[in-house]
Amino acid sequence: MGFLMDLIGTLLRVNNLTYRYSSQDRNLLEKVSFTIGLKEKIGIVGPNGSGKSTLIKILVGELTDFEGNIEKPKCDLKIGYLPQDVSRDSDRILLEEVKAALPxxxxxxxxxxxxxxxxxxxxxxxxxxxxxxxLSKYETIEGFQLEEKIKKALSKLGFTKDDMKRNYNKLSGGEKTRVELAKILLEEPDLLILDEPTNHLDINSLEWLEEYLRRYKGTILVTSHDRYFLNKVVTSILELRDGKSTIYSGNYSFYIYERNLKEKQAWEKYEEQNRKIKKMEREAKRRKIWAKRKEKEKIGAKDKGFITHRAAKLAKRAKAVETRIKQMIEEEKVNKPAVEKQIRVKLETARHSGKIVLDVCELSKSFGDRILFNSLNFTIIRGKTIGIIGPNGSGKTTLIRILLGEIPADSGFIRWRTNIKIGYHAQEQENLNMENTILTEVKRENSDETFVRIVLGCLKFSQKRVYEKIKNISIGERVKVSLAKVLASQPDVLILDEPTNHLDVHVREALENALADYSGTIIVASHDRYLIKKLADEILEINGKETKYFPGSYSELKSKVEL
Incomplete structure (x- = not known):
């Protein structure tokens, strides 16, 4: 491993980095400065479009037309970089492709x-x-152990024994990303730079990666929307917002606590300044009124000189107060904090169903020799949230499609409460009319424009953006539109398949708030442990070997497993 000597202390220093794409009318990054210490683990967070991936591309040398400078140690710095999208080709089989990463x-x-x-x-x-x-050299460089290390890493990242012989070019984009992640981890660079490494991982792979990175001896810089992952791995947070950068010590939870405290203090300071200004304005107004009264009193008075002098003195004091106010505004002005307004909406169901919403009895489904689930039994009570978890390909989406009546089960039966209204969010946004505006598309589910705008506001759509056409917005924003349609329809039951895919942290938090305020029943399949932990009352775990229905929260399930 090529880790640098501890004596260096600082691995990389960024000074006043500024960057703007030619199509933009303002800087995406504005005088961003921070230091990466040796063996430090930094998580980069910020809204979509805040410049996280751009910053990483600058650090790895893909973008060079920036202002400012980046200081690196004079000795060789070995960097391992995982981009969000992998576009390379190779005719090797998977196992040989990973071996080639160690030339x-x-x-x-x-x-x-x-x-x-x-x-x-x-x-x-x-x-x-x-x-x-x-052969002696091969033993020295641990060649005999290498194949086992490769197989273990690939297995932990969700590949089977048969996958090892697959052609790299035949893999999906997500599978290629997982292969590239395995290669980079096995290279053991001084600095790991990972751009959304958790996007294509199931919970088992995520937990393995968290533990691997937690024990990693090198330095890590990672962007991720997975808050659970950030809590486990990073030791500090670099926040990008409105072009500026702020460093917070600690994991994601500590960052949220510090950020909220900072915002609260900023509001208190701003409001205190406003109180002072208003008090001084009242004082100035009072002195002006007194001065005018004195001017009136001198009419008919014997000692007009004294009264005139007194009125002038009061007017002068009023002017002095106004000058102090102007001075405070110019020299000590506290700007209004640029904090997004949090919109909450109480989502009611269209009607109240009976106590039991769904009965599932002896449900089984297989594809060929592969059994997804066998003799599955569970009951869902109104108002409960059920979290469906399990590895990629274990059958979570298949179960949802069976519940919706889209595909048949092999055996068993499902019984929904009569006259129940279901709102369904699929992983792929197939039901969107690309020619509609955001507002028009969501109004297809609910004609109450005021309510629809509130729902869109909850999901961080600004008043102007609701007039954009679906075809012109990003994948993440289309996910938000699909979710807005489901929420606006006010169903009795929400069925959500990976609802946080492609959403940034701030939108995930907004969605969680909306779902927490929902009075109906929720069935949600997700790898987002933060969401499952926060919302689920009961857990259905599908893992390919056996299916377990756990009558408790995700935290209770994990505690039971660890005992």
């Missing part, structure tokens, strides 16, 4: 295979000697 070991292994073939035909003394030397 020295890969080269020695290939040369050993060549010599082995030569020795099959002729036991030449010189070839035998070369083979012995290479």
């Amino acid at each position: 020295e070991v890969y080269k020695v292994e290939k040369n050993l295979r060549v010599l082995e073939k030569r020795l099959e035909n002729d036991v030449d003394t010189e070839v035998l000697r070369d083979y012995g030397e290479l």
Whole structure:
């Protein structure tokens, strides 16, 4: 491992970094400055479009037309970089592709295979000697352990034994990202830079990665919308907001506490200044009124000179107070805190169903020899939130589609309460009319424009943005539109399949608030442990071997497993 000496202390320093894309009318990053210490683990957070990925691209050298400077140590700094989207091609099988990430070991292994073939035909003394030397070198660089390490890493990231022989080019985008993550981890660089590494991982893979990174001896810089992951891994937070950067010590929860405290103090300071200004304005007004009264009193008075002097003195004092107010505004002005207004809405169901919303009895489903779930039984009570968890491909979406009547079960039955209204959010936004504006599309579910605007506001859509067409907005924003439609329809039951995919942290928090205020029943399948932990009353775990229905929260389930 090429970790730098502890004596260096600072691994990288960013000074007054400013960047603007040519299509923008303002700087995306404005005089951003921070230091990355040796063995530090920093999480980068901020709203979508705040410049997180841009900052990373600058640090790894993909973007060079920036102002400011980046100081790096004079000695070689080995950087491992995982982008959000992997676009490379390779004709190798998966196992060989990962081996190639370690060129020295890969080269020695290939040369050993060549010599082995030569020795099959002729036991030449010189070839035998070369083979012995290479074999010794292969042992020294831990080549024999490498394949097992690779298989373990790939297995932990969700690949099966059969996957190891698949062609890299035949993998999906998410699978390629997981392969690239395995390669970077095995390279063990001085500085790991990971841009949304959790996007394509299920809970089991996430937990393995968290533990791996927690024990990692190098330095880590990571962007992620997974708050649970940030809590487990990082030791400090770099927040990007409105082009500016702020460093907070501690994990994500501590960052939230500090940020809220900072915002509260900023509001208190701003309101205190306003109180002082208003008090001084009242004082100035009072003195002006007194001055005018004195001016009136001198009419008919014997000693007009004294009264005139008194009135002038009061007017002068009033002017002095006004000058002090102006001075305070110019020199000590406290700007109004730029904090987003939090909008909450009470989401009521269209009607109240009976106590039991859904009965599932002896439900089974298989695809060929692969059993997803067998003899599954559970009952859902009105007002409860059920969290469905499990590895990728375990059958979570299949179960949801069976509950919705989209595909049949092999056996068993499901019984919904009569006259129940279901709102469904799918992973893919197939039901959106791309030519509609955001507002028009959501109003298809509820004609009450005031209510629809409140729902959109909850999901961080500004008043102006609701007039944009669906076809012109990002994937994350289309997810928000799909969720807004479901919430605005005011169903008795919400069925949500990975609702936080593509959403930034701030929108995830807003969605959680909206769901927490919802009075109906929720069935949610998600890898977002923060959401499951906050909302779920009961857990349905599908893991391919057995399906468990746990009558308690995610935290209670984890505590029981760890005992």
